[in-house]
Amino acid sequence: MRERSRPSAARASGAPAIVSLDLVCCAAAGRHLAVLVRSGGRASAMMLPWTALDPATAIDAAAARFAREQLGRAPVWIAQVGASGDGRRHPSGASLSVCYVAVLPAGTPAPDGMEWVAAPDLTGLASRQQAMVPAAVAALRDRMDIAPIAFRMLAPEFTLSELQQVYELLLGRRLHKASFRRALQGAYLVEPTDSWRSEGRGRPAQLFRYAPRKRRGVRRSVRFELLG
Amino acid sequence: MRERSRPSAARASGAPAIVSLDLVCCAAAGRHLAVLVRSGGRASAMMLPWTALDPATAIDAAAARFAREQLGRAPVWIAQVGASGDGRRHPSGASLSVCYVAVLPAGTPAPDGMEWVAAPDLTGLASRQQAMVPAAVAALRDRMDIAPIAFRMLAPEFTLSELQQVYELLLGRRLHKASFRRALQGAYLVEPTDSWRSEGRGRPAQLFRYAPRKRRGVRRSVRFELLG
DNA sequence: GACTTAAGTCGCAGAAAGATACTAATTGCG
DNA sequence: CGCAATTAGTATCTTTCTGCGACTTAAGTC
Missing domain, CATH: 3.90.79.10 (Nucleoside Triphosphate Pyrophosphohydrolase)
Known part of the structure; x- marks a missing residue:
């Protein structure tokens, strides 16, 4: 040894x-x-x-x-x-x-x-x-889907594109922008701030912060897909 | 001590x-x-x-x-x-x-x-x-959704009601019969045997065995529901 | 001012999930 | 036997979810 x-x-x-x-x-x-x-x-x-x-x-x-x-x-x-x-x-x-x-x-x-x-x-x-x-x-x-790991990997204020990149990083695959945001919206996990961040080229992005709101317990359906 | x-x-x-x-x-x-x-x-x-x-x-x-x-x-x-x-x-x-x-x-x-x-x-x-x-x-x-745990808790030949009961046991909630079977069918995880089991009261149940068939990797969507 | 880039939104088509209701096959009992 | 009770299994409808392409908006670049 x-x-x-x-x-x-x-x-x-x-x-x-x-x-x-x-x-x-x-x-x-x-x-x-x-x-x-x-x-x-x-x-x-x-x-x-x-x-x-x-x-x-x-x-x-x-x-x-x-x-x-x-x-x-x-x-x-x-x-x-x-x-x-x-x-x-x-x-x-x-x-x-x-x-x-x-x-x-x-x-x-x-x-x-x-x-x-x-x-x-x-x-x-x-x-x-x-x-x-x-x-x-x-x-x-x-x-990452039962603890706010992805959110903690970012600064307290972040853009939704940054959040999506973290999810893509951890999941190892690309996600669709609109679908990602729709799901996030429906979960009441973030709230917008008044700030926007302009980073080089395109349109400035709005900054959000992690602010989960209480929701009734959602139970997910049975998933057999990953089995076998 | x-x-x-x-x-x-x-x-x-x-x-x-x-x-x-x-x-x-x-x-x-x-x-x-x-x-x-x-x-x-x-x-x-x-x-x-x-x-x-x-x-x-x-x-x-x-x-x-x-x-x-x-x-x-x-x-x-x-x-x-x-x-x-x-x-x-x-x-x-x-x-x-x-x-x-x-x-x-x-x-x-x-x-x-x-x-x-x-x-x-x-x-x-x-x-x-x-x-x-x-x-x-x-x-x-x-x-249980990435390993066939529920199937292993049963005998090699089992009824779908038994399988559903195991899922309900582990998940701690009731499942909908038709939805459970539809999802199971879609996953190609079981195959029917020729046997039927009559157990007391109602209609005999068909016996199945665990026989997963290869499928292309299904990737589940991002789930925010359990977060917060 | 036209082009490029990235953010953000809209709406559709198909899949998935829940509920109700139905049919089928057996036992128990008068 | 005939009928209620019980459990298995299926059909169909409706609602929700999801992937996807197309679109608008707002900035920088030339």
Whole structure:
């Protein structure tokens, strides 16, 4: 089990780290989803931020605190992806790793010692961490229709085109503009502001903010389409 | 940290168990979802089946093997629910627990030392295990439209009314018969057999089997309804 | 002023989903 | 036997949802 540079928190007690807590921090960046990696000195030694899990602390709280420490600020959203532990390598040598996915607004600068890498370009991680990235992205995609993840990836005031781009990013496919806006309108999730933003060429876009209004619980119909 | 009767596998080595692997085994039982519990001698000392996680084994494989051991057969479906570790109590005293949800066909008899308890009646578990039950049910509900969970909860040949009852069980609401069948028909997931089953009162029902046919990938539209 | 680009809107055609009502086949009972 | 009760399965109508192309609006560019 090889070891290179590791975060100072790891194995501080001298006891071997049994369980690691790993973080996939995501932000929208143009057409890609960017992930924060710690580049340990050389470019080839990239790793996701991780720490040894303190058995005395609640794990969700530990993840939130670790994210705040690493980012210098609280993420706008965080959730557990899952636990993984098998033959694949982890920088810590931990036999078990619990992965969390955190979301930051687009344009957040990378903290010292870290950098944003587009998710598809992210290679060369230890194999267990490598597998966490698609799992974290899938977790985002799966939960974006029950939590306002896409909205949190934007500044508090945003254009509907920006929002649509985030949805297209996470879903991995293009959406139809009119249909997207109609669905959004019907959900009473945003309210217009008085501001407009002119960005280069075309007509200025109106700015909106996330302001969900209470609605009676809508129950979706049974979907067999993805089964099989 | 109190301890009562525990499975023999736990702490066999004498070292304290750091991570537990817990199992929520589910089966449809009438109008309720039933969960397998180990009733340790007295009725009050119920617990979910759990074991100490062996750091040397891949966790998914360990969960599958533990389920097979406990059930005397392989479950028809199993998936990880997540890791939980906080102040709440666990029978093992473990600081971290990884929960898996397993599915068995309706009517499966409880193994020795275990019994089926309807999920709503399941109280008196250690608090961390208590929280696993709704989380496991939610995991089933969330994944039933991407994995054939409902079909696996039935015998290989089943009636459409039985299938609908399972869906209603997992979704927690009534479905419309005609709409359910129309959607099922359109998904090409089942094929009729030549058998019919007469069960007491009304008209005999035709038996179907799960036989998904390949279809082009259907992409669902953006859903904002559950957001907010 | 004409062209380009992007934002935002309109309306239609087809698909999907809900409801009601209907037919069909069996058991229970007088 | 004949009829009510019960459950399975189907037909049809209506409403809603969704994909899509076409359109208008407002800016920059030449």
